[in-house]
Amino acid sequence: MQRIASCSVPTPSLKVPAVLLLVLLSTAALRVHAAAGQSPETVAAQLRDAAMAGHDIAYSWVSELTTRFGPRPAGSQSEQQAAAWAAERLKALGFENVHIESFPITAWVRGSESAQLVAPSTQPLVIAALGESPATQPGGLEGDVVIFPTLTDLKAAAPGSLNGKIAMVAQRMVRAQDGAGYGAAVPGRTDGPHEAAQRGAIAYLLRSVGTDSHRQAHTGTTRYVDGRVPVPAFALSPPDADQIERIAALGQTVRVHLFSGASYVPDARSQNVIAEVRGRERPQEVVLLGAHLDSWDQGTGAIDNGTGTAIITAAAKLIRDLPHRPRRTVRVVLFGSEEIAQPTAPGHTFGGHSYAVNHQSELANHVLAGESDLGTDRVYLFALPSVVAQSEFAKTLLRVLTPIGVLASDRPPEDVGADVTPTVEAGVPAFALSQDGMTYFDIHHTPDDTLDKVDRAQLDQNVAAWAAFVWLAAESDVDFRPRPAPASAGVPPAKP
């Protein structure tokens, strides 16, 4: 009752008491009736089953977030408003120590932009400027296109060989369940503009880093070199890249006109939103759950990463509503500025870095950190630090997650996500609840990243896996850190 009453406190700037009431009522109905003395595994299974039975917390979260604020580019007013909304909502859901930590960034703003084939025929092209990429001159630029099958081929081109030309890398991203195709293709986006400029190119075109064949370009950030992205750089939609390749295959020179009115806001700010379920016995020990609140500007950031913020919030809320708190603290961090996860100017930063700096003194007590940032498809694999791979903790976890289709990985987490990477690099052990990434890169960073792409059953399965996992980790006293080397360390084991 008290929670319901507290949600009736007027929130005039948001005007959503009715919707909020609905969320809280459905949460109350879902409350896991764990009896005192039940084993952690029994409670984990109850959390899992409650989430799988379907609920409104996660879907309402991502629906409201994307509907009210639309795109939330790093440093924008909408990112800031979404953070304020999220903090209010987290308080209303009963989280503790809810606060916002702000930090400076250089924001990048897409302007109007356009591209056309101008020879051998006039045809419009669907492009998107890559994040951080500079504007063209006001009248645009024009050049013949030189096509390279891969970034490696571009790197093999001689200095000066692209003078006055537009370099294009046509590499196709490979569809892979674990998202490995992304890692293989992304250097074309991050490093391509610099490599092209080094050889004299006046602009850079990239076949979108994506697995679909729709007329939408996948944006994404480029890498600063010496404090700047050297030339205007654009992603082409996959069908437009096909078209350019086909025309070139007819033996014709492809000439393109490009325009971008992108700009920078050097004194912008972004922010992390932090909320906790304080631990009942070891509150200083933190299990960190991360996801990012910012999004690219073309879509409304539903699967990247509205669903991630929804999944971790809903999982923590289910744990918060248990009759007794876990022993350790569960901390939810909704990071800002993940999409530009690189220093954008001297002294500036991004959410993951800002968190690790602000909370440096606490990191020794962070027992585990993980991130949800691969859309909304089901979790199919968990990965733990090596030290607990064969432990009772891992066996319990496997028993709880197997019924919802989750395997145990045979190796520790590798890419843990940009938000928690600085924390993990500071020594905090990482876990992963890996999502099926087969279709994620059909949508990722395109205008198509909208709420209709969210599958509620998949979302529920994610919440189930996160709630069960995080509960078990926070209720345990397991030490996930590497053990100190034994005295015999350095002496090779005797060969059998």
Place this chain on the structure above:
Amino acid sequence: MQRIASCSVPTPSLKVPAVLLLVLLSTAALRVHAAAGQSPETVAAQLRDAAMAGHDIAYSWVSELTTRFGPRPAGSQSEQQAAAWAAERLKALGFENVHIESFPITAWVRGSESAQLVAPSTQPLVIAALGESPATQPGGLEGDVVIFPTLTDLKAAAPGSLNGKIAMVAQRMVRAQDGAGYGAAVPGRTDGPHEAAQRGAIAYLLRSVGTDSHRQAHTGTTRYVDGRVPVPAFALSPPDADQIERIAALGQTVRVHLFSGASYVPDARSQNVIAEVRGRERPQEVVLLGAHLDSWDQGTGAIDNGTGTAIITAAAKLIRDLPHRPRRTVRVVLFGSEEIAQPTAPGHTFGGHSYAVNHQSELANHVLAGESDLGTDRVYLFALPSVVAQSEFAKTLLRVLTPIGVLASDRPPEDVGADVTPTVEAGVPAFALSQDGMTYFDIHHTPDDTLDKVDRAQLDQNVAAWAAFVWLAAESDVDFRPRPAPASAGVPPAKP
């Protein structure tokens, strides 16, 4: 050999001898070796099987057409260039009487265009001006949105009730195999702007007439009333229509800014391209095969209707390469300006109308007319004029087409397509080879209508159905016209 030699004649403006050679060589390899004295059914089966075995004619056609010319809006230079290319290609393929018939139209040209939510939050919207719809003022227009679930609801609004508002019809198109959902939704596009303007609206928004959920708006033509489209009118992408409805459902007023720089070219011209396989016995009797060469401007018109032109051309080419011609003439017409199939100004016209007027004196000898204009999915149904529904012709056709998955319809063709409608309305019997339309309206009239959406196996099946059907009709002496009423006509039959 002679055909191959003829293709080597320099065509400097097109520069495609190598590709053309490839097309002709693969055609030659495919030539159906029908022996003299074989039954028409046997030859039809051979044509069917040759097409199903896979060939390059149709795919090369749609690939080159869409690659070389991109979008081909009615009255544009690219439509004209595509028509010139098609005529040259038809000659090179060995067709007879190849010529172009030009006619005047008022062309409509999309300008730059944009839309944003301006309240309760600022969010970009993905829209496309509807064809023929006028520009806004240079600074655009702004108004509160009034949402109507259907056009019927808009029509029920009182005069003056939309003064200064933007009317929006949010009706969702139903997915249906025979495309019936399109007919049900299209009045929202054709009649909506006028109905909105009549009630005082300053602009009109329509949830795209389409079955997908991508961030692309489906354009399409609106209807002139009293010689004009009264207000700027736009299609919204389905996710954008969802977003507006969700915001309104939160109880908030949705305010939108719209801009369109569309314009008209009153003295443009379009053209039909005509080619024949002259009949060996009754050359004056014509089996008419239609498809349209123009396209909307957002995509490259691959499935609407590059594939249609490819299918009928490839089918006629297979027939042309038989050892002996059919008895009747097979006439291929690649129509212009189908997408604006309405008189756009006094004295102006569209391709289907122009053909019926120009060939009025021949129409009495047109034995049958049909059109391919529903993309590239497989033919699943044929429909014949009632008079031959139970004939040997129909039985033979069913035997030939059943093996490739085609049913016989239990009713005559209904909507025969805009290209041949004026010809059919002048009394020419219609046939239909109906394609599966389940996914066609995911792509139709969007930027996504590009070559990558063409399935080669489906394309082959279409060519097989058309080649077999057209051969049987052209080789027969069947009269497809309604019989004169018998003497007893007018006397009701005795009740049983």
